Amino acid sequence: MDLKALRMFVDLAKSLHFAKTAELHHVSPSTLSRIIQRLEHEVGSSLLHRDNRTVVLSEAGKQYGKFAEQQLEQWQILQLSLNQKQAELQGKLHIYCSVTAAYSHLPPLLERFRQQHPLVEIMLTTGDAADALEQVEKQAVDFAIAARPEQLSRIFNFHHLAEIPLSVIAPTMICQVQQQLQQAFLWSEIPIILPEHGPARKRFELWFRKKQQGKANIYATVSGHEALVSMVALGCGVGIVPQVVVENSPVKERVDYLTNVGEIEPFELGVCCLNQSKDQPLIKAFFESIK
Amino acid sequence: MDLKALRMFVDLAKSLHFAKTAELHHVSPSTLSRIIQRLEHEVGSSLLHRDNRTVVLSEAGKQYGKFAEQQLEQWQILQLSLNQKQAELQGKLHIYCSVTAAYSHLPPLLERFRQQHPLVEIMLTTGDAADALEQVEKQAVDFAIAARPEQLSRIFNFHHLAEIPLSVIAPTMICQVQQQLQQAFLWSEIPIILPEHGPARKRFELWFRKKQQGKANIYATVSGHEALVSMVALGCGVGIVPQVVVENSPVKERVDYLTNVGEIEPFELGVCCLNQSKDQPLIKAFFESIK
DNA sequence: TGTAGTGTTGCTAAAAACGCAATATAAAAT
């Protein structure tokens, strides 16, 4: 009986609709169904009568709903009371990250921080992941969600978040590139699309050198992984990007992963700030909230 | 943040002692430590100051303690209110099980039932596991926690609970049996202690026949697995018993498991009642609460 | 009778939790 389950139940009791409630909470309907089953088992009686088409609250369900709301309210009160001290902290916090990271990795980090420091204003700048460290260095932002380069200058403080696997992607559509890949081919003949700079480019160079097939046929260089996926989807060539960028891309149906093309070392994604500023109250509080 | 964690925190806040609290709740100290860490992470501040030797509540911890007690109280209120209808159910319920099952398997079953039907009086009879079905058949009890025999009469209703592995145990102490086992030996020479009857005896006969070493040298037959462990511990011979009996035995330090002695088919442990009585309200309610 | 909408269940893969054993540290004892 955790808070998430209670929230879901409260919402479900309002909407009386599993699918919608599940979507609202970013879980699959089956998960929600099982969560409710767990609750029912815990209290020892069924909370909802469902006849496979409609859902209504049982008497126990109504009581449970009130209970759940009370519990959640008390939790909120506790939060408020505990955060009063921390709430003194206020100001602006500038964050830089890629569009993709903003979707995939930032939300859970910010959620806790915002809860603990509601008065702090978050300013989010999105852009090419490769520019992240530069932004931090020139103090345009307080910190960035960034991939760790092989050589990380001493001036930075880096906190590990996750490993980001890279993949080689190719267009799904019928085009010249597609046909080349179908046949026997030399990598030096395949047009390749690359990031202008940054760790992803480094990864590519390392990977291509291993193939020992001469010079790469670079079709274009772009800034920003998101744009790179689009280029590939349009059939311009193949590219290397983080899988998570593809998953969140609106054109993900139009690219395929190439398998058996050799290992590509994954990114190490993390939160990066200047060492000199890591003791500033806001930045310190942020690192505190994510560790 | 589930109820168990809250209960543990409340107790810990009183005792200020991890090891004792952990034991009280039947978990290892490390588990408790991690549970508290989880709570602290959830609220975003430390609840206890510990300097590796002493534990004191932090300010946040005090507030959290109050919160936890409130939450638990509301849960109790909910329980009470939901159980009012079911509480109409009252009477006596006679249960039979072995001493060991009373420790190891019964508590979790009864806990839910008692919560849901507080007015029902539980009458527990412990005894030799092998007598369980007999007790049910002659209606001395309402149901029993029992091992399923190969042939289960149609008059019984059986609900599976768990697989109980059997083991061959021998005395740890230096004695004749011990020495025999150390050397090359024939199984027909080793003194063996057996249950008088019941599934465990059947298992033994099956197992011994596989060895094809003639007739077993049966030193003694006893009724009740618990007594059997004692006999083995005293050095009278080797025996076959459920592992769980050994684990709960006060003399478990004085017996060893024999390995590489062949497979013994495990018990199927379950709840067993008469088919004719499975629709009685109390018995039905019990099965409901454990399924 | 077919079709779309809805909740549940079987199954497998991933994640979380557990407990043991080792570790760290501080108080108490020698």
Added chain:
DNA sequence: ATTTTATATTGCGTTTTTAGCAACACTACA
């Protein structure tokens, strides 16, 4: 001052739990 004891935490392998997909079962409605 050094050893012993008491206590909480951490590393790690194992077990248990949970999530989500896909298939299913059922119902309303066209």
